[in-house]
Amino acid sequence: MNTTLLIIDVQQGLCEGDGEGDGGGGGAAFESPQVIARINTVSARARAAGAPVIFIQHESASGYLEFETDAWQLARGLRVEPADLKLRKTTPDSFLRTDLQVILQQHGVKNLIICGMHTEFCVDTTTRRALALGYPVILVADAHTSAGNAHLSATQVVAHHNATLANISSFGPRVRAVSAADLRFEP
Numbered sequence: 001m002n003t004t005l006l007i008i009d010v011q012q013g014l015c016e017g018d019g020e021g022d023g024g025g026g027g028a029a030f031e032s033p034q035v036i037a038r039i040n041t042v043s044a045r046a047r048a049a050g051a052p053v054i055f056i057q058h059e060s061a062s063g064y065l066e067f068e069t070d071a072w073q074l075a076r077g078l079r080v081e082p083a084d085l086k087l088r089k090t091t092p093d094s095f096l097r098t099d100l101q102v103i104l105q106q107h108g109v110k111n112l113i114i115c116g117m118h119t120e121f122c123v124d125t126t127t128r129r130a131l132a133l134g135y136p137v138i139l140v141a142d143a144h145t146s147a148g149n150a151h152l153s154a155t156q157v158v159a160h161h162n163a164t165l166a167n168i169s170s171f172g173p174r175v176r177a178v179s180a181a182d183l184r185f186e187p
Helices: 012-016 032-049 100-106 119-132 154-166
Strands: 003-008 053-058 085-089 111-117 137-145 175-178
Touching: 003 032, 003 119, 012 032, 032 053, 032 111, 032 137, 053 100, 053 119, 085 100, 111 119, 119 137, 119 154, 137 154, 154 175
Parallel strands: 003 053, 003 111, 053 085, 111 137, 137 175
Antiparallel strands: none
16 A cells, blocks of 8 residues: 555644634634544545554644643544554644654655644645655545634635645645545555
8 A cells, every 4th residue: 555644633632722712722623523533434444445544743842732731632532543653743744853754655655645633734734745745645625624713714724725735736746635435545
């Protein structure tokens, strides 16, 4: 299997928000339980197909999303199996200052499937970096989410990124936005 599933920042604190609006981590991600259910469906299919599943967790040096705090933990309801890989990061780019590229090379990965939180930050940045590194990406169109912002609702953020990322052609590799129900893992 030359495809890997990246599940980005589906962490308890991002699902619940920090309770301070625009403070530390912002508000709660939109429809977290539904997004988690779709991620669980996709990750089960990935495992059944023999595709590696990598959980990526954002962390800060102190405060909100500090390593091993309740907010930093993977979200309740998210299904994690012992064979799944975990990776810690400190920037919106899951490749920057992490071993992600090495892990992908070790597994012979040629294609990425991406889902998670927050759409306009870590999902967007990691997707663009993956394209720059030569990886075609399937963005699970209904398995990434946002808390929204003062200008766009969460549903608008998600729709905007599904359209925008799928229209980037300058890197060579492309993004395809595919719903969780329509996603198929092919050898």
